[in-house]
Amino acid sequence: GRSAMPYNDKTEPLLGVPQPQSVTTLTWSGFNDENEGDYDVDHLGETEPGPPVLRGRGESSGSEVEAGNGGTASSSGVAPRLIVSYGLGHVLNDLSASIWFFYAVIYCQQVLGLPPDTTGAVVLIGQVVDGLTTPLVGYASDHTRTPIGPRKPWHIFGVCCVALTFPLVFGGCSIGAEPGNALRAFCPLKPWQGGKAQMGLLVFFISLFQIGWASSQVSHLALMPDLSKSRRERTTLSSVRYGVTVACNIFVLLALSVLLAREREASGGGSGGGGCEGGVELTSADQPLFQSLSWTVAAVGVLAACGFYAGVPSHPRGRGGSRNEPRLSSSGSPLPDASIFEDALFWKHGLLYMLARLMINLNMVYMPLYVQSTMRMRRNAIAVIPLLMYVLSLLGSGIQNVMNEKFGRVQAFSIGGALQVVGSLALFFLPRRVSWMMYVIAPLIGLAGTSMLVTVISMTSDFIGRRNLSAKVFGLYSFSDKLCSGIAVYAIQSSLRCGDCCTNPSCCSVFYRYVLGLVPLGAAVVSFAILLLWRWSKLRRRAAVMKRDQSTLLLDPTDSIADVKTWSYGGL
Known part of the structure; x- marks a missing residue:
């Protein structure tokens, strides 16, 4: 595609000059923020001679026009069956992550009775194990060769680990096991007992769970560039993936809100007052509730994984030509694998991904505690408010294709950041007497997370292009995201000096207001600063x-x- 072919000022081949026998399409992104200075070359095979076709921004490589004598356009997209199957591949991770991020802190503090700093350490250990596993699995996935492809073996390993250990993290028992019945022998964790042995088992199960979670996540993300061959298809897969994530969160939160409401009716609990006697906080009596929910999540996730294995091909690189074609730099030379660390886009997308995930994770972790301690809302509001966040997120994920096509990647990401800034400021200044405004603010924050995460994943997939580096890049990005989130949660929990929130509710109220109102806001502001710096450089x-x-x-x-x-x- 870089032969010395003479052209006149109308980009037509000169007469009498031998022409090559293959048509090459050059995609030039110009000053596009997503892929500035990069070229994506698609070899269309043996056809009539003709000059290279220069595609500008927004033109899909999935629809090629043959240049020369009467070439016709042909297009192909990702099949609906493949899209659905791809979405099912992350259901188990999404269901378990919903419980982990929303309720790990509140479960450890209020159900297991762990101190705040110990709770932060438990979460940090899980995130560090997850973060360290992620790049290792990414590297191994890119270099794995099996009859079922490089991605599926790691996905299967991850599903097995998550399904077997997650119910032991939240509950530690089989369904129906209690201290006084015959099934108590099926409780390796024995959550009703304290001690170092139980704490060690909890950390061990969390570590195995995080190893499995990272294996499934990286292998699933790495399939996105393998299955797609254009920006639009990558955005579609990214939107479907995030839409399934939102749907899984809705499922978990809806189930938990129903369980909490039924338990409240059965116990005749109050509507939530100024202290623990009002029925706001969780207790050790809520352990069977999380136990049943965790086993349900494991069963549903395994069934969805089976649909993923049945519908996704083991070797998707054969689609749309060889996936190992080199990506070209702005000078036209192939980019070696190591050069991604020298590419400014790699660091830009990595920082944006880390900040978007940090913002979303902190919103998930501390929204139930904000609702509970700061707003003093009803007991089941710790599930209803996050549920509203994800209802609008699900609707928002369906319009990400339109937003990215109409406004571009950077503008779509900026819209999400602006929504997060508005939502965070509203949470910081919201008085308790108008707590009903949470039903408006929470969906706004959910939509912000959707716009930012879907767009930055699409940016990353565009950057990867045809190089066999998807697992490596996403693995490194996920490592930074998980390590940053774990450190943030540990730092926040270690700074909590209020003691028992039942006896000191005003201190906890102010603390969680500052946490949820300022920390995600800071992540959004830093994201804007990165985009402005990149714009200035551009x-x-x-x-x-x-x-x-x-x-x-x-x-x-x-x-x-x-x-x-x-x-x-x-x-x-």
């Missing part, structure tokens, strides 16, 4: 190119700036 590069084009124009005053650009880009 404008400087644009000015340099314009200056070079004007110098070229002086060599031939009969040509216009547009003619010079057309010739230079077409010839390139």
Whole structure:
């Protein structure tokens, strides 16, 4: 595709010059924020001779137009069956992560009775194990060769680990096991007992759960570039993936809200007052509730994984040509694997991904505690408010294709960041007497998370392109995300000096207001700063190119700036 082929100023081949026998399509993103200066080359096979076709921003590589004598356009998209099957592959992770992020802190503190700093340490250990496992699995996945492909073996391993250990993290027993019945022997964790042995088992099960979770997550993310061949298809898969995540969160939160409401009716609990006697906080008596929910999550997730294995091909790289074709740099030379660390886009997308995940994770972890301690809402509101967050997120995930096509990646990400800023400020200043406003603010925050995460995953998939680096890149990004989130939760929990929130509710109220109102806000502001810095750098590069084009124009005053650009880009 980089042969020395002479062209005139109309990008037509000159007569009498031997032409190559294959048509090559060059995708130039110009000054596009997502892939600035990169080219994506698709070899269309043996056809009539003709000049390279230069595609601009927004033109899908899934619809190729053959240049030359009467070429016709042909397009292909991801089959609906494949889209559905791909979405099912992360159901178990999504269901378990919903309980883990929303209720790990509140479960350890109020059901198991662990101190706040110990709770933070438990969460940090899980996140560190997950983060360390993620890049290792990413590297291994990119270098695995099995009859069922490189991704599925690691996904199967992850599903087995999660399904077997997650119910032991939240509950530690088989369904129906209690201290006084015959099934108590099926409780390896024995959550009704304290001690170092139980604490060690809890950490052990959490570690295995996180290893399995990371294996499934990385292998599933790595399939996205393998299954798609255009920006639009990658956005579709990313939106479906996040839509399934939202649907799983809705399922978990709806089930928990129903269980909490039934338990409250059975016990005749109050509507929530100023202390624990009002029925706001959870207790050790709620352990069977989480136990039943965790086993249900494991069963549903395993069934969904079976649908994923049946519908997704083991070797998807064969679709749309070889997936090992090299990605070209702005100079046209193939980019080696190691060069991703020298590419500014790798660091830009990594920081944006880490900040988006940090913002979403902290919203998930501390929203129930904010609702419980700061707003003093009803007991089942710790499930209803997060449920509303994800209802609007599910609707928002369906319009991400339109937003990305209409506004572009950066603008779509910025819209989500702006919504997060508004939501965080509203939570910080919201008085308790108007706690009903939570039913408006929470969905706004959910929509912000959808816009930011879907867009940054699509940006990353665009950056990966055709290189066999998807698991490696997503593994490194996930490592930074999980380590950052774990450290943040540990730091927040260690700074909690209120003691028992039942006896000191005003201290806890102020603490969680500051946490949920300021920390996600800071993540969104830093994201904006990165985008502004990138925009400033891009404008400087644009000015340099314009200056070079004007110098070229002086060599031939009969040509216009547009003619010079057309010739230079077409010839390139």
